[in-house]
Amino acid sequence: MNGFDIEIQYSEKVKSTTLEVWPGNLVKVIAPIGSTETELQKIVSKKTKWIIEKQRLIKDVPVWREREFISGESLPILGREYRLKVIEGFGETSLKDDRFVVPVVTIENDDNSEQSKSELVKLSLIKWYKAEALNKIIPRVEFFCEKLNCNAKSISIKDYEARWGSCTPTGDLIFNWQILALPRESFEYVIAHEVCHLIELNHSKDFYRLLCSLGFETDETEARLKYYRNLFSNSI
Ligand SMILES: [Zn+2]
Incomplete structure (x- = not known):
């Protein structure tokens, strides 16, 4: 249908149908129980333009696969x-x-x-x-701090399940070490984002103005980041 791979999930929790676009040409349709296939097809057809736009945004995001950690991988x-x-x-x-x-x-x-x-x-x-993550992160934090004339109290790495970085009110920057596996543009973005929080501890207009001053197009990079998963699962 429409050239996408469609995966339909029926859920008691949703009142109306929602669509999610995933790397690898996949569109997940989350629909209330009782929805008919014809209804869902209509919804997907109506949203084709939106789906294509999302697919363009995430075209470089690889489909996540569990690694086996063997030679050749x-x-x-x-x-x-x-x-x-x-x-x-x-x-x-x-x-x-x-x-x-x-x-x-x-x-x-x-x-x-x-x-x-x-x-x-x-x-x-x-x-x-x-x-290696810490080796690569520290000089980039210093670089952005110098540009914005600010200082981080400390720079450290952590096992984060569902975030790439954080900044505490006292100016400690903490990064998910798995940002090292992201494309360089996203890696740089995460660091610049947290450095900007040293000055603006919120997501206000002033915060995004700061990020822009460092040369980052925020909307798309930030949206794309949501589609990357940790390279190594954190289950060990
Ligand atoms: Zn933030």
């Missing part, structure tokens, strides 16, 4: 993909010749060795991402 840093190579041995994850090299030691006669191996790879990569 790739993981993004600032939007660029790097291949993963798992090797037998001791040591920490490193980035060599544009490739992640992850040494792990597997225990013989372990029934779940493949699963535990991939868990070890994941943990090693998380450690690498956390350190």
Whole structure:
């Protein structure tokens, strides 16, 4: 229908039909129980222009997939993909010749060795991402602070489930370390956004004026950010 993949969810909780556009040509239709397919088709047809506009906005957002953490897979840093190579041995994850090299030691006669191996790879990569995220975030915070003539009291990273960053009233900036996996434009945006909160601790017009003064087109970047999910699930 209409060239989109439509997924219909019937819900007792909704009184009227809502549409959600997702990466990968997917449109989710959340409809009240009892809606007929003809009714829903009509709603989707009416909203075609809106759907196409949303699809344009998120065209570069990859479809989220769960990683297996095995050789040959790739993981993004600032939007660029790097291949993963798992090797037998001791040591920490490193980035060599544009490739992640992850040494792990597997225990013989372990029934779940493949699963535990991939868990070890994941943990090693998380450690690498956390350190690298902070390395990359700090100079960008300093850069934007200098432009706005302000200071952060502290800069740290955290495991956030559903946010990219925050700024406390006392001027501490905290970032989701997984912003390192976002495209550079979004990574920069999150940092600039939190730095602007050092001056305006709200989302007022003055706040967005500040962001604009740093050269950010806020609406689309912010809307797009909602479609990115954490690269690593936080379940461990
Ligand atoms: Zn904010």
